[in-house]
Amino acid sequence: MLVTLEGLDGSGKTTVWEALRDVYPDATFTTEPTSGETGSWYGEAVYRSIQDEDADPLAELFLYTADHADHLTRVIEPALERGELVISDRYSDSRYAYQGATLAEDGRITRPLEYVVGIHTAFSIEPDLTIYLDVDPETAAARAGATNKFERVEYLSKVRDNYERLIERYPNRFVRIDATQPPEVVLERVEDVLESRLDAHRKG
Ligand SMILES: Nc1ncnc2c1ncn2[C@@H]1O[C@H](COP(=O)(O)OP(=O)(O)OP(=O)(O)O)[C@@H](O)[C@H]1O
Numbered sequence: 001m002l003v004t005l006e007g008l009d010g011s012g013k014t015t016v017w018e019a020l021r022d023v024y025p026d027a028t029f030t031t032e033p034t035s036g037e038t039g040s041w042y043g044e045a046v047y048r049s050i051q052d053e054d055a056d057p058l059a060e061l062f063l064y065t066a067d068h069a070d071h072l073t074r075v076i077e078p079a080l081e082r083g084e085l086v087i088s089d090r091y092s093d094s095r096y097a098y099q100g101a102t103l104a105e106d107g108r109i110t111r112p113l114e115y116v117v118g119i120h121t122a123f124s125i126e127p128d129l130t131i132y133l134d135v136d137p138e139t140a141a142a143r144a145g146a147t148n149k150f151e152r153v154e155y156l157s158k159v160r161d162n163y164e165r166l167i168e169r170y171p172n173r174f175v176r177i178d179a180t181q182p183p184e185v186v187l188e189r190v191e192d193v194l195e196s197r198l199d200a201h202r203k204g
C-alpha cells in the first residue's frame, strides 16, 4: 500500500514521517525530492534547482518529474511488489500543487495544474491514501523559516488553493488533518487514519 504525506512547507510532514518509523518499522520510508537512503543524483539536481531563484519553471518541473520516474522504478515499485507499506514524504501531488502554481505565474502553459497531472498519467502510480496536513500559509512560512523560494506566504497561498482543488478531485484518496494542532494530536490522528485504511486494505 502506498501512503503519501502532503502539505505546505512547515506543515509537519517530516515530523510525522519520522514518528511513523517507530510505528511501522518494516515499512519503506522515502521522500520526494529523493534524498538520504532512497536518494539519487536526480534528487540532488532538484535540490540545486530549489536553491536557484532564476530556475526555469518548466525545466524545474521536468527535473522533479525525472526524479519521480526514477524513484518509482528504483524504490517504490519494488517495495510494493514485495508487499510492503510505502510511506513517502511528498509525492506527485506536490508537483501538481507547487509546479501548478509556479507555472501559473510563468504564463507559458494554459491550465497548468491539469498539464502537470497529465504528464504523470502515462507512467505514475496513484497513492492508496494521501494524508494532507492542513495549515494556513502564514503558519507554514513561519514554521518553515523561509529558507527557499517556495516558503513565502503569497506563493504558498496559491499552492494551498491547488491542494484544495486536488482534494475536491480525489475525495476518496485524500484525508485532511488539521496540522495547526499540537504535534502529538496530529500524530494520533494520522495513526488512526492509517490503521483504519490498513485494516480495510488487508480485508481486500
Ligand atoms: N503540529 C505542529 N505544531 C507546531 N510545530 C510543529 C508541528 N509539526 C511540526 N512542527 C515544527 O515545524 C517545523 C517544520 O516541521 P517539519 O519539518 O516536520 O515540516 P515539513 O512539512 O516537513 O516541512 P518542509 O516541507 O519544509 O520540509 C519544525 O520546527 C517542527 O518541529
Ligand SMILES: Cc1cn([C@H]2C[C@H](O)[C@@H](COP(=O)(O)O)O2)c(=O)[nH]c1=O
Residues within 6 Å of the ligand: 009, 032, 033, 050, 064, 090, 091, 092, 094, 095, 096, 098, 099, 148, 150, 151
Ligand atoms: C516533491 C516536490 C517538492 N516541491 C518543493 C516543496 C518544498 O519547498 C521543496 C523541497 O521539499 P522538502 O519537503 O522541503 O524537502 O520542494 C515541489 O515544488 N515540487 C515537488 O514535486
